[in-house]
Amino acid sequence: MTTVTWTSAGLQCAAAWLSAAGHNPPKRIEVVDDQLDADTAHRFASEGTAMLWHGDYQSAKLLLQALARRVERSAGKARPAASITEAFHKHRMTQAQRSRILGMILLPVEAGFQIALKRAPDVAEAFEQVFGAEAKALPQALIALREVQGLIGAYEWRKKGVEIPVLGARIHPWHGIFSPVRGEYLELIAKADLPKAISEDPKAFAFDIGTGTGVIAALLAKRGIKKLVATDIDDKALACARDNLQRQGCIPKVKLEKADLFPQGKAALIVCNPPWLPGKPGSSIENAIYDPDSRMLKGFLAGLTAHLVPGGEGWLILSDLAEHLGLRSRAELEALFAANGLRVAGRLNARPTHPKARDENDPLSAARGKEITSLWRLTALPA
Ligand SMILES: C[S@@+](CC[C@H](N)C(=O)[O-])C[C@H]1O[C@@H](n2cnc3c(N)ncnc32)[C@H](O)[C@@H]1O
Incomplete structure (x- = not known):
């Protein structure tokens, strides 16, 4: 299991890194809360600094939406592609960049797969299906909010079927x-x-x-x-x-x-x-x-x-x-x-x-x- 480290109030912190999509952990992490505005969050994320959220879960979701709007606005300004092949490669690059930026809001996860935030959903079963029962005992882990949303969606999808x-x-x-x-x-x-x-x-x-x-x-x-x-x-x-x-x-x-x-x-x-x-x-x-x-x-x-x-x-x-x-x-x-x-x-x-x-x-x-x-x-x- 990969470990991710950061500093909070001068203290060195460490946690396990959870990513079902196989993304690497971010190199820099800042601890943030509901005081953070969307423009600053967008700047942090674009520079490669992840934000460890210590606010309300629902506010984190709103911030993610605001980030997504900013990413879409900057993608809209790109010059048009000269061919469909170039459009495809640009589209992939834009998607990868979007996914990188939106993956920069991180949530703390405690033992039993509990998201340690106010108004957070119960994700224990969804996480156990993907990360296994052993990982449930991890005392401290971090995961991107975007992945949490994906795992909740996948859990419902698996339950309901197509x-x-x-x-x-x-x-x-x-x-x-x-x-x-x-x-x-x-x-x-x-x-x-x-x-x-x-x-x-x-x-x-x-x-x-x-x-x-x-x-x-x-x-x-x-x-x-x-x-x-x-x-x-x-x-x-x-x-x-x-x-x-x-x-x-x-x-x-x-x-x-x-x-x-x-x-x-x-x-x-x-x-x-x-x-x-x-x-x-x-x-x-x-x-x-x-x-x-x-x-x-x-x-x-x-x-x-x-x-x-x-x-x-x-x-x-x-x-x-x-x-x-x-x-x-x-x-x-x-x-x-x-x-x-x-x-x-x-x-x-x-x-x-x-x-x-x-x-x-x-x-x-x-x-x-x-x-x-x-x-x-x-x-x-x-x-
Ligand atoms: C496009 S999916 C198709 C899945 C399914 N047959 C369907 O039509 O819904 C391709 C599948 O091939 C599997 N796969 C990829 N490389 C393979 C390999 N070398 N040998 C066997 N399976 C492979 C993947 O894990 C994946 O499940």
Whole structure:
């Protein structure tokens, strides 16, 4: 556990640093309270000085909102980007800076995950789900208010779940695990014709590579596939998938396995929904959005032929947003298929229906408006 230190009234203080997003602790901390005005807070935060709040919890929330308005105002003054690719990189930088500045209001947390402030909410269960029962005994810790709000949101999200119409059930995403809020790729998986190698052979396997919440494995089980192996590289994703697959009564059919991409053996259907954009994640929350150097996409395509039985199919779920942002070309994607001995046997497309696709204030709306999500049906070329 990382320790963070600061000085208060001439005394050296230390506490454990809590960050579910994997952010580093700030280098400088000033102790502040309700007397602090928003302009000074904005100056402190922009200079990299975090503020340890000793006032009222609700006032801290108001200060955070005032900070957010100031950050938005300065972002609005930036010169327009010359291309959509530049707009994307600028957008990421602005988002990272926003997150850095808004992460500068810190709250004290005492043993039992109690936020030691007036009018603070009860966060004990939400924190325990993410930081574990051991961390509950920490006598003194610090956490950014913004993370507290994120953890409260994630706790509610996990409890309530997300309705998945094609599954006819709710999926409960855990904190930091990719949430299947965009339903269009699931609709494609629900309607694509199953390869005969699996529909006519009840003993044939399907693999779900990078299962996340387990939603794709649950959907394939619902489509009648009796033997599935779902992998993930992240232990928390596997625990989340187990929770969801248990709720769906799928566990006897689905074996969960920790693996870097493929499990041992071969399958008649192998589905993978890698992160859709090549790039470095800025925090652990972005792991499901950005695929560094397209490692997962390239690894999936490189290993697919060796893991398919004759007549089997690989289903790659990928949006073309990266193409509209100038981050990957269609020719590069097709070259990857060919280089790995794969043939495109078909492609099903869907337009995203999520509200961001129509948000004209989004600096990437020009690219999002053209986005298409595809299920690429890939088969092995004869050797
Ligand atoms: C975009 S999410 C998709 C999750 C889920 N399949 C879905 O469609 O909702 C990608 C998932 O792949 C996992 N992952 C990333 N790299 C992996 C690897 N090398 N091997 C296995 N899983 C990986 C991540 O942990 C994450 O859960």
